[in-house]
Amino acid sequence: xxxxxxxxxxxxxxxxxxxxxxxxxxxxxxxxxxxxxxxxxxxxxxxxxxxxxxxxxxxxxxxxxxxxxxxxxxxxxxxxxxxxxxxxxxxxxxxxxxxxxxxxxxxxxxxxxxxxxxxxxxxxxxxxxxxxxxxxxxxxxxxxxxxxxxxxxxxxxxxxxxxxxxxxxxxxxxxxxxxxxxxxxxxxxxxxxxxxxxxxxxxxxxxxxxxxx
Numbered sequence: 001x002x003x004x005x006x007x008x009x010x011x012x013x014x015x016x017x018x019x020x021x022x023x024x025x026x027x028x029x030x031x032x033x034x035x036x037x038x039x040x041x042x043x044x045x046x047x048x049x050x051x052x053x054x055x056x057x058x059x060x061x062x063x064x065x066x067x068x069x070x071x072x073x074x075x076x077x078x079x080x081x082x083x084x085x086x087x088x089x090x091x092x093x094x095x096x097x098x099x100x101x102x103x104x105x106x107x108x109x110x111x112x113x114x115x116x117x118x119x120x121x122x123x124x125x126x127x128x129x130x131x132x133x134x135x136x137x138x139x140x141x142x143x144x145x146x147x148x149x150x151x152x153x154x155x156x157x158x159x160x161x162x163x164x165x166x167x168x169x170x171x172x173x174x175x176x177x178x179x180x181x182x183x184x185x186x187x188x189x190x191x192x193x194x195x196x197x198x199x200x201x202x203x204x205x206x207x208x209x210x211x212x213x
Contacts, residue, residue: 001136001137001140001141001142001143001144001145001183001184002143002144002145002181002182002183002184003133003136003145003147003157003181003182003183003184004042004045004047004144004145004146004147004179004180004181005146005147005149005154005157005179005180005181005182006038006042006061006062006065006146006147006148006149006177006178006179006180007149007150007151007154007174007175007176007177007178007180007195008027008031008035008053008055008057008058008060008061008148008149008150008176008177009027009028009030009031009032009033009034009035009038009057009060009061009176009177010027010028010030010031010034010176010177010205011025011026011027011028011031011057012025012026012027012028012031013025014028014031014176014205015028015030015031016092017092017093017094018090018091018092018093019085019088019089019090019091019092019093019096020057020082020085020089020090021082021083021084021085021086021088021089021119022055022081022082022083022084022085022089023089023090024055024056024057025056025057026056026057026060027056027057027060027061030203030205031057031061031176031177032060033203034176034177034200034203035060035061035064035065035177036064037177037199037200037201037203038061038064038065038177038179038199038200039064039065039067039068040068040199041179041199042065042068042146042179043068043069045144045146046144047069047072047144047145047146048072048140048143048144048145049072049073049074049075049140049143049145049146050062050065050066050069050072050073050074050075050145050146050147050148051074051075051076051077051080051136051145051146051147051148052074052075052076052077052080052147052148052149053076053077053078053080053081053082053148053149053150053153054076054077054078054080054081055081055082055150058080058148058149058150059076059148061148061177062074062146062148065146065148077132078128079128079129079131079132080132080147080148080149080150080153081150081153082149082150082151082152082153083116083119083120083122083125083150083152083153084116084119084120085116085119086116086117086118086119086120087100087116087117087118087119088100088116088117088119089119100117103116103117107170108170109167109170110167111166111167111169111170112126112166112167113167122166125152125153125156126156126166129153129156129157129160130156130160133157133160137184151174152169154174154180155169155170155172155174156169157180157182158172158180158182158191158194159172160189161182161189161190161191162191172194172195173195173207174195175195175197175200175204175205175207176204176205177197177200177203178195178196178197178200179193179195179196179197179199180193180194180195180196181193181196
């Protein structure tokens with residue numbers, strides 16, 4: 001199975017450095033243009049089916065791609081939701097740094113033992129992400145599957161494919177509207193592409209310009 005994983009275009013809250021988690025921030029004007037550029041990049045890509053997170057920033061990104069693949073089924077799956085940030089959701093990054101500095105440091109350095117107040121445990125998002133992957137390997141063996149989702153879910157899929165320590169996932173940077181490709185063969189998974197944003201040109205948002213995921 002070939003999994004083409006896209007991170008959603010820039011959301012309005014990405015733009016203003018506000019933590020969103022499972023709150024449903026829309027794509028920004030730039031994010032809409034990024035989604036269209038991504039769709040153009042993938043317009044001739046063979047795709048057998050698509051899955052998206054229900055949150056509109058991922059769903060609208062998937063829908064832009066789906067317009068070039070009218071006969072390809074597109075399904076929504078809650079397993080692809082971003083991690084729930086609990087009390088951090090809706091707060092600006094400066095607010096979180098001021099009130100939850102120790103927790104933010106732990107999330108960045110040791111996510112597997114981090115627990116955002118009122119939020120989802122890492123073990124839960126890890127389980128639902130890897131359960132989703134295992135389900136696709138059974139249901140879509142030999143197919144090319146597009147997945148439109150969020151930062152933490154993609155990092156987990158990449159770290160799993162590489163056999164990485166999950167505490168190092170935040171060393172991975174994923175650009176908005178970028179493409180990551182993992183090929184699952186009979187022996188090993190292969191990371192073919194990581195955060196490819198060559199289709200974005202001047203639409204790309206750099207790591208330094210995005211403080212809240």
